[in-house]
Amino acid sequence: MRPVAIVGIGQTPVREHWDAGLRELAVQAVWQALDECQIDTVDVFYVGNMLSGTLTGQEHLATLIAEYAGLTGVEAIKAEAACGSGAAAFRQAVLAVASGAAEVALAVGVEKLTETSTHKTTDGLASAADADYETAMGISFVALNALLMRRYMYEYRYHKSDFSAFIEIAHRNAVHNPNAMFRHLVNRDQYERAKMVADPVNLLDSSPIADGASAVVVTSIDQLKRFPNRPIWVAACEVSTDTIALDNRENPLWLKAAERSVHKAFKTSGLTHRDIQLFELHDAFSIMSALSLEGSGFAERGTAVRLANEGHFAIDGRLPISTFGGLKARGHPVGATGLYQIVEATLQLRGQAPEAIQVPDARIAMTQNIGGSGATIITTILTRERL
Amino acid sequence: MMGIPGNWRLRKQRYQLAGTRCQNCNQIHFPPRQVCPACKNRQLEDFRLSGRGTVYSYTIIYQSTPKFEFFVPYVVALIDLEEGPRITAQLTDVDPDQVEIGMPVEMVLRKISEQGERGLIHYGYKFRPRIR
Numbered sequence: 001m002r003p004v005a006i007v008g009i010g011q012t013p014v015r016e017h018w019d020a021g022l023r024e025l026a027v028q029a030v031w032q033a034l035d036e037c038q039i040d041t042v043d044v045f046y047v048g049n050m051l052s053g054t055l056t057g058q059e060h061l062a063t064l065i066a067e068y069a070g071l072t073g074v075e076a077i078k079a080e081a082a083c084g085s086g087a088a089a090f091r092q093a094v095l096a097v098a099s100g101a102a103e104v105a106l107a108v109g110v111e112k113l114t115e116t117s118t119h120k121t122t123d124g125l126a127s128a129a130d131a132d133y134e135t136a137m138g139i140s141f142v143a144l145n146a147l148l149m150r151r152y153m154y155e156y157r158y159h160k161s162d163f164s165a166f167i168e169i170a171h172r173n174a175v176h177n178p179n180a181m182f183r184h185l186v187n188r189d190q191y192e193r194a195k196m197v198a199d200p201v202n203l204l205d206s207s208p209i210a211d212g213a214s215a216v217v218v219t220s221i222d223q224l225k226r227f228p229n230r231p232i233w234v235a236a237c238e239v240s241t242d243t244i245a246l247d248n249r250e251n252p253l254w255l256k257a258a259e260r261s262v263h264k265a266f267k268t269s270g271l272t273h274r275d276i277q278l279f280e281l282h283d284a285f286s287i288m289s290a291l292s293l294e295g296s297g298f299a300e301r302g303t304a305v306r307l308a309n310e311g312h313f314a315i316d317g318r319l320p321i322s323t324f325g326g327l328k329a330r331g332h333p334v335g336a337t338g339l340y341q342i343v344e345a346t347l348q349l350r351g352q353a354p355e356a357i358q359v360p361d362a363r364i365a366m367t368q369n370i371g372g373s374g375a376t377i378i379t380t381i382l383t384r385e386r387l
Numbered sequence: 388m389m390g391i392p393g394n395w396r397l398r399k400q401r402y403q404l405a406g407t408r409c410q411n412c413n414q415i416h417f418p419p420r421q422v423c424p425a426c427k428n429r430q431l432e433d434f435r436l437s438g439r440g441t442v443y444s445y446t447i448i449y450q451s452t453p454k455f456e457f458f459v460p461y462v463v464a465l466i467d468l469e470e471g472p473r474i475t476a477q478l479t480d481v482d483p484d485q486v487e488i489g490m491p492v493e494m495v496l497r498k499i500s501e502q503g504e505r506g507l508i509h510y511g512y513k514f515r516p517r518i519r
Binding site: 131139 | 389393397400417418424443444445447448449450451452453455456458461463464472473474475476477488490499500507511
């Protein structure tokens with residue numbers, strides 16, 4: 001496999017974009033990324049998206065977006081892995097280049113969640129779970145996370161308000177990200193008073209429903225001369241799966257797919273936990289931050305919430321997380337999220353993050369995109385220098 | 388939204404907790420499987436679960452998906468069944484504030500949801516505090 005580098009990025013603000021549909025959002029992100037590279041076409045085009053068919057009646061999405069981006073004729077395929085669709089599309093782009101099948105590949109994640117009522121969107125998001133045995137029993141996606149959070153609090157003796165630390169970190173970082181949806185601080189008092197959605201998960205534990213698109217152009221080491229930007233290297237991009245239904249996991253508090261994908265990513269890159277300087281994790285719910293940190297080996301079982309309260313994951317902590325606000329405060333346009341994480345990690349490694357959230361001398365970053373409640377986990381390691 | 392064939396196909400699971408048992412390693416599964424996840428054996432036999440278990444975790448749902456708004460607030464739990472499998476189901480006949488982890492529960496057959504005034508009514512398993 002050939003070394004692969006990121007040479008262009010693009011992103012729309014994460015918002016309720018009432019005036020833009022899937023194609024408009026995606027085309028904005030695609031052309032930002034192409035303009036950065038000073039190119040006007042690619043060899044292959046992957047779209048990460050979860051709910052275009054369910055919420056907007058539009059499938060065959062990649063071909064549509066390629067057409068409206070002015071790229072008719074280019075190979076275009078949609079990748080779907082629930083909330084992990086963005087990184088799934090990125091991995092396909094990386095594999096296409098690494099294998100030699102393509103020289104330049106583009107991955108764009110796009111999601112439009114405000115096209116329909118919140119009800120319909122909630123229903124759609126629940127389709128990431130087992131339709132016959134979870135959703136059919138009245139479970140929502142929030143409720144699955146609530147089942148995890150309740151058990152976590154029970155086993156490790158945490159109080160609900162302890163989870164506020166993750167929310168405070170995300171919002172504090174998002175203040176400095178012009179593309180974030182919520183650029184305001186949240187304190188513990190507000191967290192404790194937030195409306196309950198599925199006890200113990202309240203509104204502030206949950207990432208917001210949002211629209212957005214983000215895109216990345218990757219190329220091979222042989223083509224780098226053509227591109228003006230400093231390349232950011234894809235040291236690893238690895239996927240693992242777990243059971244779809246939470247109830248089929250022996251220990252639902254242990255994200256085996258995180259453990260396995262991180263293990264593979266370290267094996268591929270030759271790096272270890274100590275090398276990672278920042279971690280864009282999948283904080284769709286505060287409990288997911290804790291489980292992701294533990295399953296990935298950055299915290300012992302049951303300790304992530306305590307470490308968060310001790311400041312370990314703040315922007316100036318030992319391992320900054322959600323540096324641009326994460327899913328919680330940047331927003332979670334589900335199929336686009338994985339590519340937002342990669343765009344943000346790229347900005348960190350280029351040294352182009354806003355000053356207040358720039359991790360000093362960032363050389364190595366990890367991102368982790370999760371589909372469902374840990375059923376698909378895609379872990380990526382990006383580096384400033386080629387390893 | 389599941390139609391008539393899907394509901395008919397799942398009737399044994401929904402009404403009788405019909406699962407499978409691996410003829411090689413004896414692992415019991417719910418839902419039923421074609422391949423044993425423990426040993427990959429494909430010789431499985433039908434196995435009906437007793438419906439007795441304990442609460443592993445639970446949530447009280449205040450904002451549901453549209454089909455379940457009628458029940459709000461309601462409790463959904465992960466239940467450890469006596470025979471081994473864990474199952475996701477609603478709790479019924481219980482004050483949500485009385486539910487706790489470890490609570491013994493048993494299966495009952497109840498209305499799960501309905502598809503509008505003239506649509507299908509879905510029946511299936513829920514669990515209540517154990518009285519039998």
